[in-house]
Amino acid sequence: MALKRLSHTLVATLPGLATETVSRTLAADYQHCHAIMRAASKNYSFASRMLPPSKVHHVAALYAVLRVGDDRVDVQHTGFDSARAAIEDWQTSYWRAFETGDSPHPVLRAYLHTAQQFGIAPDLLTAYFRAMLDDLTITRYPTFAALLHYMDGSAVPVGRAMTHILGTTTLSISTAYPAADALSIAMQLSNFWRDIGEDWVRGRVYIPQEDLTRFSVSEDDLLAGRVSERLIALLEFEFARTEQYYEQARRGVALLASGRIGVMSALEIYRAIMDGIRRNGYDVFTRRAGTSRLQKIGLVLRAWRQVQHMPPAM
Numbered sequence: 475m476a477l478k479r480l481s482h483t484l485v486a487t488l489p490g491l492a493t494e495t496v497s498r499t500l501a502a503d504y505q506h507c508h509a510i511m512r513a514a515s516k517n518y519s520f521a522s523r524m525l526p527p528s529k530v531h532h533v534a535a536l537y538a539v540l541r542v543g544d545d546r547v548d549v550q551h552t553g554f555d556s557a558r559a560a561i562e563d564w565q566t567s568y569w570r571a572f573e574t575g576d577s578p579h580p581v582l583r584a585y586l587h588t589a590q591q592f593g594i595a596p597d598l599l600t601a602y603f604r605a606m607l608d609d610l611t612i613t614r615y616p617t618f619a620a621l622l623h624y625m626d627g628s629a630v631p632v633g634r635a636m637t638h639i640l641g642t643t644t645l646s647i648s649t650a651y652p653a654a655d656a657l658s659i660a661m662q663l664s665n666f667w668r669d670i671g672e673d674w675v676r677g678r679v680y681i682p683q684e685d686l687t688r689f690s691v692s693e694d695d696l697l698a699g700r701v702s703e704r705l706i707a708l709l710e711f712e713f714a715r716t717e718q719y720y721e722q723a724r725r726g727v728a729l730l731a732s733g734r735i736g737v738m739s740a741l742e743i744y745r746a747i748m749d750g751i752r753r754n755g756y757d758v759f760t761r762r763a764g765t766s767r768l769q770k771i772g773l774v775l776r777a778w779r780q781v782q783h784m785p786p787a788m
Contacts, residue, residue, distance in 0.1 A: 500587060503580040504531040507538035510581070514541050517743050520770050524777070525640075525736035532591065532639045535584035539568070540602065540632065542581055547609050548676065558610050565603045572596040592638040599635075601627035609678075618682045618715075625659050633658035641731035643787055653726020657741060660719035664747040667712055671699065671759035685711065699759035706756045713748045720745050728784040738777035743770055 511534045512519045522533050543564050551560035571577035571586045589596065605627025615621040633654030642650045666673070666680040673680055674696050686692065689708035720741060727738050743765060750763030765773065 503584040506580045507534040510538040521740035524739045525733045532588040535588040538581045539585040629658040629662040640733040650729040656719045657723035661744040663716040739774045742773040
């Protein structure tokens with residue numbers, strides 16, 4: 475009876491599971507992924523509610539497999555001698571799951587099932603593991619091109635996997651990759667600008683060194699948490715660059731076969747981070763830019779209006 479009640483609870487929490495025949499164990503695995511997503515990212519979790527119910531648990535599995543790796547680099551590596559050992563173990567466990575068709579880890583079991591359902595190749599995350607390992611030794615990026623190379627692993631695989639999960643109106647899924655890449659990059663850039671102070675504490679600076687030099691902002695300024703006219707000009711320069719990626723992504727949402735409102739909602743919510751930084755007086759050191767629940771609802775309504783003007787999904 476306890477297992478039966480658990481199964482009903484999981485289906486109620488993740489209604490999309492009702493459309494799939496999955497074991498109680500796999501249902502619990504997906505619920506575990508959903509809990510990770512809900513705890514780690516309010517923005518991502520909120521936007522995921524706008525996706526078709528049949529897709530949400532798959533998106534949670536994708537988010538969780540990446541979040542576990544991120545946390546082993548940045549948060550904790552309990553049970554391992556080092557962060558490197560922890561992420562290398564996650565990488566080995568990932569490949570073993572695809573080789574054997576199973577895993578002792580609930581997140582990997584869920585993601586393996588998702589990847590099999592949507593034809594997501596295992597090597598799509600190869601660059602992700604490279605980026606996580608880079609994070610252990612690379613703390614500065616001399617140019618924006620160097621930062622883009624990092625995001626080729628840390629961000630781009632997310633959008634491409636999402637494209638597989640949501641499907642496209644194009645004959646080839648890869649046709650939608652450029653727009654997916656643009657959204658992934660834009661969202662991560664927004665996070666970088668929001669988290670300048672937090673990243674400094676971790677010993678990392680994601681602002682390209684060439685941009686710091688161009689606007690005469692020094693790392694001593696970052697250390698002091700100094701909000702100067704030079705910093706504001708630098709941030710506005712980065713915001714304008716980020717907006718270009720959001721615009722490219724916005725034009726590509728129509729290529730999706732499902733989940734358009736959810737993706738457009740994510741776009742608007744993450745884009746609003748930059749407005750939040752402005753509202754905070756550009757203080758990216760002691761104040762975390764965010765949006766209230768009411769503001770998020772307004773952004774979802776904006777996303778809905780934009781989607782209504784798109785050609786119908788096939």
